[in-house]
Amino acid sequence: MGLKTGLIKGGKIVAHKLAPDVVNLGAKIGTEIIEKQKSLVKIPNLKDVHIDEALRILKDELNLIPTSAVAKPNIAYANESENEVVYSEPRFGRRVNPKTMVKVYYLTQEVIDKSKELLDNSVQEFKMPVVVGLNIEEAREDLQGLGLRVTEKLEKPNLKFVNTVDGQVTRVTLPGDKKVISKLKTGDRICLYFVNEEVILESKAIRDHKEQEKQALIDKVGQVAQGVAKGIHTGAVEAPRHIAKGIKTPFKKKKVRDVKRKEK
Numbered sequence: 029m030g031l032k033t034g035l036i037k038g039g040k041i042v043a044h045k046l047a048p049d050v051v052n053l054g055a056k057i058g059t060e061i062i063e064k065q066k067s068l069v070k071i072p073n074l075k076d077v078h079i080d081e082a083l084r085i086l087k088d089e090l091n092l093i094p095t096s097a098v099a100k101p102n103i104a105y106a107n108e109s110e111n112e113v114v115y116s117e118p119r120f121g122r123r124v125n126p127k128t129m130v131k132v133y134y135l136t137q138e139v140i141d142k143s144k145e146l147l148d149n150s151v152q153e154f155k156m157p158v159v160v161g162l163n164i165e166e167a168r169e170d171l172q173g174l175g176l177r178v179t180e181k182l183e184k185p186n187l188k189f190v191n192t193v194d195g196q197v198t199r200v201t202l203p204g205d206k207k208v209i210s211k212l213k214t215g216d217r218i219c220l221y222f223v224n225e226e227v228i229l230e231s232k233a234i235r236d237h238k239e240q241e242k243q244a245l246i247d248k249v250g251q252v253a254q255g256v257a258k259g260i261h262t263g264a265v266e267a268p269r270h271i272a273k274g275i276k277t278p279f280k281k282k283k284v285r286d287v288k289r290k291e292k
Contacts, residue, residue, distance in 0.1 A: 103147045
């Protein structure tokens with residue numbers, strides 16, 4: 029029978045017994061959720077992949093139902109290549125059920141030419157918007173809407189990514205890992221760094237390993253200190269003066285006994 033904590037008068041916490049059927053139901057629901065998560069398919073990042081290859085991957089390798097559609101002209105597409113994928117619905121990175129329909133948007137030469145015309149007629153300067161913390165797909169779409177060219181880069185595992193979520197943008201730089209310190213203009217290229225599930229899991233593994241090492245060191249130091257203290261107390265170990273001075277009780281007693289002997 030399971031236990032459930034609750035509050036009663038006076039703020040005291042008590043445990044209530046849960047009926048076996050309630051516990052079993054909770055376990056069943058938890059198992060079903062886990063199994064459902066396992067069965068979901070993650071739509072991969074197919075940006076810049078040829079449309080034919082993207083459709084093949086989604087259909088043959090991931091058991092999804094892909095359809096293609098031509099993207100609308102956008103300043104961000106002015107320097108892209110024909111037949112390249114630009115985005116999908118649902119977005120890259122989303123988890124969906126098998127057999128889900130996925131619409132893949134790609135570029136034609138006509139779209140690219142019109143995008144170049146838009147770029148020529150609308151070059152402007154602006155301050156970099158705040159996108160750190162957003163989902164990578166949302167951030168990319170927002171920045172491309174401003175006419176920026178976006179390159180996505182995956183971070184390497186690090187302790188600072190332990191509390192992030194899948195697809196979260198972590199930083200924005202100019203090419204060459206240079207900081208964005210001035211205004212940007214239409215057509216500039218920027219780099220969006222983000223984390224995925226693998227990076228987060230490896231970051232947590234690094235944290236756990238460091239915590240284990242730290243705890244092992246603390247335990248070892250504690251054992252050594254305990255052994256030394258015991259040896260000093262029993263007289264098996266001769267302690268240096270600065271240590272012996274700190275262990276007050278045994279030495280104070282010894283000093284009192286020595287004074288009494290002198291008085292006799």
